[in-house]
Amino acid sequence: MRGLHLADILNSGLGNYRQHHIMSYQQLRVCQHLQSCRTGQLGYQAWQCDNCSEVQQIGCSCRDRHCPRCQGMATAKWVQRQQEDLLSCRYFHLVFTLPHELNIIAHYNPNALYHCLFKAAWQTLCKFAKRKRHGQLGMTSVLHTWGQNLSQHIHLHCLIPAGALDKAHWHEIKKGYLYPVKALSTVFRGKMLAALNECDSSFAKVSTPTKWCVYSKACLTYSEKLVSYLARYTRKGVMSESRLVSATEETVSFKYRDYADNNRDKVMTLSCDEFLRRYLQHVLPKGFMRIRHYGFLANACRKRKLGLIKAQVSATPCKAVKPKVEQERLIPHWSCQSCKTGTLRFIGVMNLDEATNKIARTS
Incomplete structure (x- = not known):
């Protein structure tokens, strides 16, 4: 069928x-x-x-x-290429979330807002790395603009190896977390508002809450998990078609996970117009790069610096990675x-x- x-x-x-x-x-x-x-x-x-x-x-x-039917093969090939860059160390997973008051900017100038988000997140981490004298961090960041119910929820997923490169020397970060999230949230708010003001002074006039959210997920240890995370957070589209339940000329029903209700799976029914409005607000500007690499993972220096790091990592090599495809x-x-x-x-x-x-x- x-x-x-x-x-x-x-x-x-x-x-x-x-x-x-x-x-x-x-x-x-x-x-x-x-x-x-x-x-x-x-x-x-x-x-x-x-x-x-x-x-x-x-x-x-x-x-x-944006097509949910065309991402399977691209995901498999992309993940295979990324496996070569995995380090045998832990990875931190941070999520930088914008307050919903800034969503209005995404309707008029999404390119500027998303660019400022990438810039502010990386500047925040660089400031803490400099303060802690860690050296240069590496980061793979992925932009998501949606929530489970297709509402506008702009946030940045960041995968960061648990270590830093100080000139040519690799230093492993042995703590269970990278930096305190409350301190990260405060600095991130300042960096983001400064970036918006630099881009367009009218953006800074948007009223925002004083407390912003930077969330730290559990550390990832094994390469098998990292590969699944890479596939899930980097190539994932707005909605998988497997979540669609039914559709008529007037309504569309789809499955979603309600994080506010103990992660229960539910079904939401929207009018066809409202469903399309929610879906289309996540269309990215033409040519916009939603996956970006920073620090020693930047495209310009990744091969050379990863070679230096892998030569110094003394940890037990990770298990051989078995790609899903x-x-x-x-x-x-x-x-x-x-x-x-x-x-x-x-x-x-x-x-x-x-x-x-x-x-x-x-x-």
Whole structure:
């Protein structure tokens, strides 16, 4: 039985939504990609059975980073590349959260707000590292703009190796936490407001609470957990289609986890317009990098500095990492629907006209 897809909701409700809401060019573009994904509008892939030699056509995917159907293979390949950079040490996981009063800026200038968030979080950690004389930290940060119920909840997940590089010497941080979260929250608030004021003085006029939230999760020790965290927090989209329960022309129901009620799984029903409004507010600006690396993990120096660190780490090497998706499965393959025994092998790509002509010749 065919499952419910986000494209089905867009096909049935986007026309009515556009009559009552103004959409940005980027939002329209993302909707077009999601609606055309694997429908044949983007062309077809030709796959041939290695047993009966029958050629079958499969619609091309849109490869949009917002598409929930196109992230599985990209996630597996990205995680495999990141495994080479894992260090055999503990990792700290910090979450920098913006107060909801700043959400209004995301509606008018999301690029500036998100850039300031990355900048403020890294400057906060650098200030504490300098004060503690730790040296240079490394950080992989990932922007999330959503909560479980698709509301706007802008926060930054940061994975930080438990150590610092002082010139060419690696110093492990042996404490159970990186820095006190209350002190981090205070400094982060100051850095964020300063960054907003530097970007646009009108941003600093937005009223915000005096207490901000920086949350520290439990340390990660084993590489197996780190790989799953990398996949979960770096390539995860706004919503997995497995959470969709039902949809009509008027309403959409989906599953969510209520953190305020002991993490219970619940079902929320929204009007189609409200569901699309919540979903589309998380469309990122074109070209915006939501995954960024800092310090000794920065792209410009990562290879050289990780080489220095790995040569000095004396801890017991981590267990061999077993990726969730094996190497041979990184190449997609399906069983033949005709002979039921063969496997389809990719042979080429056809545009819509070529596929139409081929169907006409064989019919």
